[in-house]
Amino acid sequence: MSRKIPDKWQSSVKAMKAVQVAFDMDEQFQLAIRREALDAGLSPSDQIRTILGLPTSKRPKRPRLTVSLSPADYELLAEKYDLNADQQLEIKRKLMDDLVMYVKNQQD
Numbered sequence: 001m002s003r004k005i006p007d008k009w010q011s012s013v014k015a016m017k018a019v020q021v022a023f024d025m026d027e028q029f030q031l032a033i034r035r036e037a038l039d040a041g042l043s044p045s046d047q048i049r050t051i052l053g054l055p056t057s058k059r060p061k062r063p064r065l066t067v068s069l070s071p072a073d074y075e076l077l078a079e080k081y082d083l084n085a086d087q088q089l090e091i092k093r094k095l096m097d098d099l100v101m102y103v104k105n106q107q108d
Contacts, residue, residue, distance in 0.1 A: 023048075065099075 023030075037047035046056040069077070071085070078085040081094045 033047055033051070034044050037044045040047060040050075042050065042056070049056045074085040074088060074091060077083075077091050077095070078087065081091060083090055083094075085091075
């Protein structure tokens with residue numbers, strides 16, 4: 001029995017059929033492509049698509065940095081910032097402040 005895909009998910013059908021391809025390349029080549037992507041304001045994936053002559057999404061991407069934090073990481077950061085580990089929003093604010101200060105100090 002085949003089930004109909006809900007209309008709101010139809011646009012995701014093509015993406016679900018896509019296959020991710022990983023490239024094991026020398027580190028200098030990976031770094032060069034990442035730098036070009038950064039300079040062009042693209043993701044490394046979009047930079048590779050551009051190099052290969054493939055279309056890229058024209059939708060603007062929300063530029064953001066991410067990091068995965070485990071419960072143990074929150075414990076360490078809570079101690080660092082004199083907070084409770086369950087104060088994750090306040091910890092995130094402190095992390096943002098630290099990252100901004102880091103960049104400012106690097107630019108001086």
